[in-house]
Every structure is written in C-alpha cells, then in structure tokens.
Amino acid sequence: MTLVIEAAVLGVLTGGVYALMASGLTLIFGVMRIINVGHGALVVLGAYLSFALFRSLHMDPFLSLVVTMPVMFALGVVLQLVFIRPLKTDREALSVLVTYALALGIEGVLGYVFTTNFVELRAWYETASFEVFGFHITWVYVFGFALCLTILGALFLMLYRTSFGGAIRATMLNRTAAQLIGVDVDRVAAIAFGIGVATAAAGGVVFGITNAFNPGSHYDLISRLLTIIVLGGLGSLRGAVIAALIMLVSEDITQVLISPVWANFVFFVILVVILIVRPQGLYGVRVRDRI
Amino acid sequence: MSGTRTLAITPGRVTALKGLAMLLVAILALILPLIAPDPATTGMAVFTVMYVGLASAWNIMGGYTGYISLGHAAFFGFGAYSFGLMINHLNMAPGYLPFVLVPVAGLLTAALAVGIGWVALRTRAATFVIVTIAFMFMLQLLGENLVKLTGGGAGLALPYSHDWGGDFFNIPYYYAMLALAVLTIGVSWWIRRSKFGLGLLAIRDDEDKALAVGVPTRSFKLTAFVISAVLVGMIGAVYAYYVTYLYPQFAFDPLIGISMVLMAFLGGLGTVSGPVIGALLLEPAQMEFAYRFGASRLYLVFYAAVFLIVILLLPRGIVPSVADLVHSWRRRRQAGPTAGGSRNAPVSAGEEPPATAQQRLASP
Numbered sequence: 317m318t319l320v321i322e323a324a325v326l327g328v329l330t331g332g333v334y335a336l337m338a339s340g341l342t343l344i345f346g347v348m349r350i351i352n353v354g355h356g357a358l359v360v361l362g363a364y365l366s367f368a369l370f371r372s373l374h375m376d377p378f379l380s381l382v383v384t385m386p387v388m389f390a391l392g393v394v395l396q397l398v399f400i401r402p403l404k405t406d407r408e409a410l411s412v413l414v415t416y417a418l419a420l421g422i423e424g425v426l427g428y429v430f431t432t433n434f435v436e437l438r439a440w441y442e443t444a445s446f447e448v449f450g451f452h453i454t455w456v457y458v459f460g461f462a463l464c465l466t467i468l469g470a471l472f473l474m475l476y477r478t479s480f481g482g483a484i485r486a487t488m489l490n491r492t493a494a495q496l497i498g499v500d501v502d503r504v505a506a507i508a509f510g511i512g513v514a515t516a517a518a519g520g521v522v523f524g525i526t527n528a529f530n531p532g533s534h535y536d537l538i539s540r541l542l543t544i545i546v547l548g549g550l551g552s553l554r555g556a557v558i559a560a561l562i563m564l565v566s567e568d569i570t571q572v573l574i575s576p577v578w579a580n581f582v583f584f585v586i587l588v589v590i591l592i593v594r595p596q597g598l599y600g601v602r603v604r605d606r607i
Numbered sequence: 608m609s610g611t612r613t614l615a616i617t618p619g620r621v622t623a624l625k626g627l628a629m630l631l632v633a634i635l636a637l638i639l640p641l642i643a644p645d646p647a648t649t650g651m652a653v654f655t656v657m658y659v660g661l662a663s664a665w666n667i668m669g670g671y672t673g674y675i676s677l678g679h680a681a682f683f684g685f686g687a688y689s690f691g692l693m694i695n696h697l698n699m700a701p702g703y704l705p706f707v708l709v710p711v712a713g714l715l716t717a718a719l720a721v722g723i724g725w726v727a728l729r730t731r732a733a734t735f736v737i738v739t740i741a742f743m744f745m746l747q748l749l750g751e752n753l754v755k756l757t758g759g760g761a762g763l764a765l766p767y768s769h770d771w772g773g774d775f776f777n778i779p780y781y782y783a784m785l786a787l788a789v790l791t792i793g794v795s796w797w798i799r800r801s802k803f804g805l806g807l808l809a810i811r812d813d814e815d816k817a818l819a820v821g822v823p824t825r826s827f828k829l830t831a832f833v834i835s836a837v838l839v840g841m842i843g844a845v846y847a848y849y850v851t852y853l854y855p856q857f858a859f860d861p862l863i864g865i866s867m868v869l870m871a872f873l874g875g876l877g878t879v880s881g882p883v884i885g886a887l888l889l890e891p892a893q894m895e896f897a898y899r900f901g902a903s904r905l906y907l908v909f910y911a912a913v914f915l916i917v918i919l920l921l922p923r924g925i926v927p928s929v930a931d932l933v934h935s936w937r938r939r940r941q942a943g944p945t946a947g948g949s950r951n952a953p954v955s956a957g958e959e960p961p962a963t964a965q966q967r968l969a970s971p
Binding site for chain 2: 345349351353399402403405406408409410412413414416417418420421423424425427428432531535536538539542543545546550577578580581583584587588591592595
C-alpha cells in the first residue's frame, strides 16, 4: 500500500511536468487550430539547450531556463511566421505534416550535433532525497513540480487577468469574431506559439533531469502529450492539466501494481475508453466539424 | 469538343498520352530486373515499389475521405508480424509457398482495422490524426512487450530461401511487391470511378452535407479505412518476408507512416496517379540520402526540408498542379468566352474535369 501511495505522489509530481508541456500544446491548438506534432521535439531541444549550457558553462539546469526560455520563445515566433502562417487552406491537416517535418528536422540536427547517445542533465538534486512520513522523495521532482506550478500559474494569470490574455481567449473562442472586435489574431497566434514553445523548454529541463534522453526521445513524448490533450479535450488548458495528472498517476500505479513494461500502455487504454465514452475529451465541447 | 489543330491538347489526346505513359511505366517495371539485375538496383526497386503500394493504399483513406491517418505504420507492422508468426508457427519451408500467407495476413489486418477504425472514426479532423498516431505507438508497445509471442526487442527471425542467392535474391520479392502495388492502384482507380468513391469525396468536401444527401458516411469511412489498411498489411507481410528479421521499432516505424503521407501529398492527394509519382520520385532520393548521410542523421534534415518545400510551395501536389496548367493552356488555345464557368471550383482532385463531388452526386 505504501508503494501505491508513493507511486501516486510521484505521479502527481511528474504529472505537473506533463501538465506544463501539454498546456503549451493545447494552447497552440486552441489559438491556431493546429496540432503541433513537433512539440515533443521542441521539449527535447529545450533539454539539449540546457545540456549544452551545462556542459560549456556549468550552468545549473533550472537557472539555464533564464536563457533558454526566451530563446525558445523567439524560435517559436519565427517557426510560426515562417512555417505555420503561410498555410492558407486545409490548415489542420497540413499543419500536422509541417510540424511533423519540423520534428524530423530538429531530430536530425540534434543527432548531428549531439550524436544519438543518451545523455542526462545533472545536478545535486537529481539524486538527493528527503523523507516525509516514511516516503522518499527526490528533490528534483519537488523542484520540477514547483517550477511547473509557477509557470502554469503565470500562464493562467496571463490568460485570465490581462487584456492580452483576453485577446488569446477571444481568438480561441472565435477567430473571426475576435478579428471583428479588433484583435490582431496574427500577432496573438505568433505570440501564443512562442509561449507554447517556451513552456516546452521549461518542461524539457525537468524531463531532461528525470530521464535520459536522445534526439529520438520526442516520439515517445509526443505520443504521450497528444494522448493527454485529447483526453483533456483539445484546446482546454484545465483539461490538459487534469488529464496529465490522471495519466501519470495511473501510469505510476500500474508500474507498481502490474509491471513497468505495461505502464506506458495505460495511456492508450485510457485514451480508447475515453474515446468510446466521450469522444470530445473531458473538457472538450462537441462542435460541428471540429471533433 | 475535339479540336483538330495539330498542337491542341484535347481530352482525347491527354488520355492517350496518359495511357502511353502508363504503358511505358508498366513495361519498365516488368522488365526492370532484366535491364538492371544488380542487387543494389533491384533492392532499391523493391522498396520503391513497396512505397508506391503504401502511398496508393494510404491515399484511399487519406486522399479520398480527407481523414489523415499518421498511424498506418500500425497496419504495416501488424501485417509484417502476423506473416512472420504464421510462417514460424506453421513451420513453412521458405520458397514461393509462403506467399500464400500474404492474403491471410491481409485478412488479419482487416480484423484489426475494423476495431481501430470503429474507435478512431468516432472522431474527426485533428483528433483523428492524434488517435491514429496513438494506435501506432500502442501496437509498437505491444510488439515490444509481448515478448513470448513476438520476441520483443530482440526481434523475430523469419526463414529465408537459400536457393535464391546472389542476383536473384531480390527478384521474387520485387514481383510480389509489384503485384501488390498494381492491385492497390487498381483498387484505388476502381474506387475513384465508383459511386462509393464519389461518396468518399463528398465526405472530404463536407461530411455533414454528405450525410444529409444520403451518403452512409459511417460505413463508407470504415470501409475505406479497412480497404486501405488491408493493402498496407499485405505489403507489410511481403516486407517481413523480404527483410527476414522484424523489430518492433522498425516494423512500427513512424517514419514509414509519415513517408506514405508525404508521397501522396507530393504527387497529389486524392488522385490515382499522384501517390505513384510521389513514391517514384521520393523513395529513391530518400534511400540515396540515407545511404550517404545515414550515420549522421542528416538525412532526417533532408527529409524535413523536402517535406516543408512540398507543403509550402506545392500544397496540392504535382498532379493537380500540372492538370491545372494543362487546363489553363487548353482554355487559352480555345479562347472561348464560355470556357470559364466552374473551372475555379476549389477541387483538389485534379485528374478529372472539375465538378465538386456534390455536383456530381446531384447529377448521376
């Protein structure tokens, strides 16, 4: 039983990281109606940027976010301007292919620069742990969870308390109507994409400390992230956060109760069940032509 | 309509030209092993013809109905593994006989596709794309985890014929792949001409309206999905027999899934010849690149670049763009004021004179 509780706690802590990565993905979908299949690759890219800073300047991975997040934000804006904006027709389908291509390109470049050997971000809190009620918890999970809470909190504040956040939400609700009331939707889209990519960088750091990764790691990541946002309901931030927690907790509990090799499988089982019961996801709305 | 001027491009002449080109390609494909018998060329030919079949099969679902599946590698790998398991458990002697298992693998894939399709087709557009990706990773994971059945990450070995040595080794597989590719193109062509195909195009244009005018969208979509999956599964079976060793991460490779999509897009989505042309252009180029830069993973960058260029510059693909050129040239030659009309309808089918599926449905 203690093992199950420990697994659940760990699930919540890692769930926070996935919540952060998935919220960037679902934000991008909500604003632009595109699925960023390259999100996993961008997470891995963020991890590699921190890895490079650590290797050359011995910069602490969390501290390196001060550098990598703005860089990734700029990258996101550029990617949106160059590759997403030119898509005029059949955007949803084409964007999947374009972002898939971006993922392949990023994987190829990373493989060329860093080789395909697995690496890991290192810091003292990677292995050091503390004890609460007899449970051992490694510091990195706590730090990672705190970081994700902070960024998610900032994201929600920005969305619900600022006028720019209002513009984003208006664009998510109805692009044309937002345009009519004077929202510069193109600018909103570019910035939202940048924000999504910047959160990928933050997620990448925590992912990189808790997992060994290589340029090909993005396949596994993106399949999980996509499952999470479908479960939560495409475009719903709240849904993404809750879905991430559900997924990771059930994964970690399966790992303890059944076997580690089947832990991943739970993701897909939950997805299939949800699709049969509620195809629009937990917080999704069923709209004609959208689901 | 038949212009008799010497240089006029008439519909009759276009058809004749197309027929001639098809005949040439078919003859070339048939005698290729005689012209270039070296294993390097025939090996490349096996994979090229394999992708001709895969892209055409994918197009039956993705091109005609507009439902983009990025998870067709699931059916490819499933066909491959079911073939491998059957040949091993039946203790079949390698040779020509195991090819009879290919249709059986296709039938098994059909059963899987009905299940996956039933769940996945509850969703549309973006969600459908995601669900197909998820199913592909799910099957990959099953391949890795069901160690007793599949051998897991250690791989599954298949017997191979020692009689087919040297230059001959690739030949039986080449013709098997070619037969499947021809079958796929035939099925695709037949669907494109049938009322069923018309219904699929109507679904692509506007699914709700299609349902309203009486297209049984649910069963049509599922049928197209299953047909497409069966063909992919059979090609996967021949692939398994050819490579003789199956690993989950190579049989259920996301790159295979995305390659067929890219080829169909490059050639022209929803056309019969588009995926064929796309595969013929792309697969040899990709193999050459992987061969030269494979170790450095730079071939992925090449792949990404081709992909981006195709989608940003030629979003409709080669065949529809060329068809447009021909049409506008012909119109200029005729120079009649009546030649305008419905030409501007945004139909991406391209191979046929324009008219949206809905218009064609209305006038039987």
